[in-house]
Amino acid sequence: MLLNMGPQHPSTHGVFRVVVRTDGELVLESESHIGYLHRCFEKCAEGNNYLQVVPYTDRMDYLCAMMNNWGYAAAVEDLAGIEVPERAEYIRVIVAELNRVASHLLAFGTYGLDIGAITPFLYAFRDRERILKIFEKLCGQRLNYSYVRVGGVTFDMTDEILADIEAFCDYFDPKILDEYDNLLSYNGIFISRTSNVGVIPAELAVSYGVTGPSLRGSGVQRDLRRDAPYGIYDRLEFDVPVGSGEMGQLGDCWDRYMVRMREMRQSIRLVRQAVKDIPEGPFCDKKAYRAVKPKAGEVYKRVEGARGEVGFYVVSDGTNIPYRVKARAPSFCNISILDKLTSLSNVMLADLVAIIGSLDIVLGEVDR
Amino acid sequence: MNLFVFTNFFAQTGKDLKNLGDYAEAASTKWGLAEPGVYYEGGLFFAGLIKWLLSTTEVSSALPFAGTVNGLMTSLAADGSIFPELGGLLITIGVVFGFVNVFAIGAVWSERKVSAHMQCRLGPMEVGPHGLLQTVADGLKLLTKEDIIPRLADKPLFAIAPAVVFAGVLMRFVPLPFGDKLIASDLDLGLFFIAAVGAVEVLGVIMAGWASNNKWSLFATIRTATQMVSYEIPIGIAFVTVILCSGSFSLMEIVNQQGGSLLSADDGYTYQGWVWHWNLFRNPFMPILGIVYFIASLAECKRAPFDLPEAESELVSGFHTEYSGMRFALFFLAEYAAMYLVAAVAVVIFLGGWWSGIYPLDALGTGPDATIYTKTLGLLVKVGVFLSKAFALVFVQMWIRWTLPRIRLDQMMYVCWKVLLPISLLCFVGSCLWELVSGGASVFGFGIVVE
């Protein structure tokens, strides 16, 4: 039977369509269709100046907008040779890691929903709310921050907000994270639903350009924060959790899920270090704040987003409007492996939902 | 087969409460239902009312068939014999239907509250105190919503499917007691009836899924059929084991045995009923069987973790995806009614029915010196005990739903055929041997012997 899953379907996390050919509950093959949210960010970027592009990057991966801002800002800074003040670098790490926690929390919650557990979702939102409150205090926005800008950040981080962040870290780690593990990670039904399902071998994952937690779930040690440090990540200590096949085969849904859960602890660790060491000083390059006009040239800059490597290829022709901006969206590459996974092994309809959830896609980014 | 135990209950109450009895007598004498001084049944009020309506109403002769209709009504009114039964039937239907509706409203509200408090939320708070009237408001909203039937749906099937599902559940309430003597009909084959009529619900679900002409609904339909047919078997074995131990299909009889001599010495129960006389402790296999029954009953009423037929993240909303308005509400009603039903059956067959398990409490209102007040109090206690046990089980169902993820289809089949079925069969054989060897003694060594 040909089954049209999406574009409106509860577990495709947006407007994503998979045409599946099924035999009863078994999925024989699938074909993904994307583009329902396409608004051609790259074309829009060619009509605005360098600073005006920043809000567009928010709307790509709206769940970890800080990293998108950062990726774009870092690319333009490299292109124009702008020095970012030290304090701004620390602030960037803090907000990016908090945003990563918020994004992983959402991934955790919605994954629970996909598997049929509704309660973890609301637990996750309870704690995500605290992060969003901090961001709201910081920049007045809860989702599309446009906080990290070319040359620094938009507003300075006050001591009050730093105290809030520390309070959040103390609240969140380890008590809350352990609570999540009790609630979902080691639940028998959850393990039986996710282990040995949607196994991505490491080689296949790399070939399909899968990055981020989904790649690390397959046991590949790759994290741009460590392998190609940007910002001040080389000064901070953290581990890169990878999947180990504890509950089944290496690279199954459970591994990918667990990498995210473990990354949250590392993110909190990073935030704690950055909050402790944050220096005094300016929080942005005032000149870059007003206008940027890089020399002709091009740059490709990647940062480690919550879903994988967020890349920006920016070409300048010497004017204050970018000649071309191309975004590498991690979700775009991650979801392209779905069709392969359904053809690799016999998955059931419920597994398809589990696989899509474990890849943690954001359709705003897939379609841009 | 006494179809009107309810009626008898009202009649007895009426006899005790003098005014009620007098009124019944007066009313029925007035309408010529019986001779003065004869013992009257409670349903007579309604019977008398209907008879009075039939005999006084006349259809205007301007309408066609007026003569025939009037003649029919007059002859019906003249036939006094059918009215007591009709009245009892109406009361019975009214009580059961009313209970199901009120329970569903309360259960939906409490499900929302339970889930909310398990999820660090408050739940409905706006309509009424603590949102008590929220479900009523939602029900009204559903009533006023447009009834959408998809263009390519099989319209007649689509229209009657919710009614079939609801009727299937409602019918199973017939042999189900709510307390001592409070039963619509104490069928001799009560437990068998409950198991058999369950199939009607499956039929309704299949009709709904098929008629919707929606692939997701079809998926859900197949899942439902698979699931409910599979889980009928452990449930059936649990029933059979209980029947084997009790020696009766009747739910009243099964409960009475667990209460011992409380009912009456004439029935041959020689022991005092305590907790250990409940079927759950009757032999070492019964507790296991009770758990098996509870798990299977979750699957039977499509609750998490067995909510595959309506798995919202996979199948959008399952077999009722295309339904809206009141038809959707009927499915909802049926689901909650089924929740109560399986819980109540568990209470009857394992947890001692309306017996609290504390002899002095259960003995309230029995014995020679019982007055109308102690009798009424005793009855209320029994109803309260029964409902509390059933509601406690419903709460556990909710608790499980908001805690566990959903299992997959193949795992669901595995659990049924490779785990629950062998265990329940073992318990069945074990119970047989236990009964044979111990001669009916319970685990605690207290005999349950019906002389």
Place this chain on the structure above:
Amino acid sequence: MARLEIGQIIAVIKEKLPEAVVEEILDGVDPFVVVKAEQWGETAQLCRDDSRLGFDLLSCISGVDYPEREEGPEIEVIYHLDSTVNHHGITIKVKLPRSDPRVASVEEIWRTADWHERETYDLVGVIFEGHHNLVRILCAEDWVGHPLRKDYEPPDSFHGIKNVIY
């Protein structure tokens, strides 16, 4: 394996395919090499299979339209390669004539190229030869034109939906 500098990477490519590299720009913000379009397929194979290079991750494929180049109108396809083993990367460009931009598909070498090439075809209009299913991916199937071409004019309406310009 060890991390190689950009010069060493180019040396390895040149050693195996002396004709392939036609241009090296190493003084920009990001250094890149330009590879002859005809030899791109072989170069890609080499980049992935040579253990010294080990470029197993194709990070991104971008298409850029240059209608006003001195050498004539061109379309550049830029491949950003990365190695998860050796932790080095390279930017490789292929320059194609704007009138007939055709280049070998690398979807057999890096599976991720499948969607990236479809996107580049969709938005820039580069034809990837040997791609098994080169159809539009982001725009609607019956969309006309390639939006990221510099001379692209947005249509006034699409299937009766008006294009509102604020």
